[in-house]
Amino acid sequence: MINNNKNDNTVWQEQLTADQFNICRLKATEPPFTGKYTDCKTPGIYHCVCCDAPLFNSEHKYDSGSGWPSFWDAFIKDNLHEQADTSYGMRRIEVSCKNCDAHLGHVFTDGPEPTGLRYCINSAALNLKAL
Numbered sequence: 001m002i003n004n005n006k007n008d009n010t011v012w013q014e015q016l017t018a019d020q021f022n023i024c025r026l027k028a029t030e031p032p033f034t035g036k037y038t039d040c041k042t043p044g045i046y047h048c049v050c051c052d053a054p055l056f057n058s059e060h061k062y063d064s065g066s067g068w069p070s071f072w073d074a075f076i077k078d079n080l081h082e083q084a085d086t087s088y089g090m091r092r093i094e095v096s097c098k099n100c101d102a103h104l105g106h107v108f109t110d111g112p113e114p115t116g117l118r119y120c121i122n123s124a125a126l127n128l129k130a131l
Contacts, residue, residue: 007101016050023124024050024102027087027094032067035123039063044130045075046121051100053079055126056119064111064118069126071119072111082107095119 012025022028037046046056046069057075064070074080078098085094085106092106104125111118 027103037069037123046126048097050102053099
């Protein structure tokens with residue numbers, strides 16, 4: 001069941017694991033090199049774990065060495081929302097799911113060509129649907 005109320009944390013807590021809830025709803029971050037998709041090479045589409053929106057294609061995934069799944073482009077850019085994040089004394093761009101407002105991770109401008117982007121995304125925010 002998909003939660004239609006983006007801000008109803010009671011329902012989200014019932015639908016998500018503790019890690020998924022902390023990351024997607026409370027903007028936590030999983031420790032580096034611990035996520036199930038960090039080293040994953042399975043072809044497929046990565047979807048939002050909260051609302052199932054398609055977000056990233058495995059064809060755009062690469063090993064950034066950062067400890068989180070990294071993508072050089074979004075699968076459907078219109079499914080992502082980007083906003084400034086100045087938490088922890090840093091200047092970053094937060095990436096969230098436009099459909100359900102789930103926190104996914106951050107995007108940086110130190111990625112490979114052709115985009116130069118590095119979408120650094122928490123595994124717990126994703127669900128891979130293998131092709």
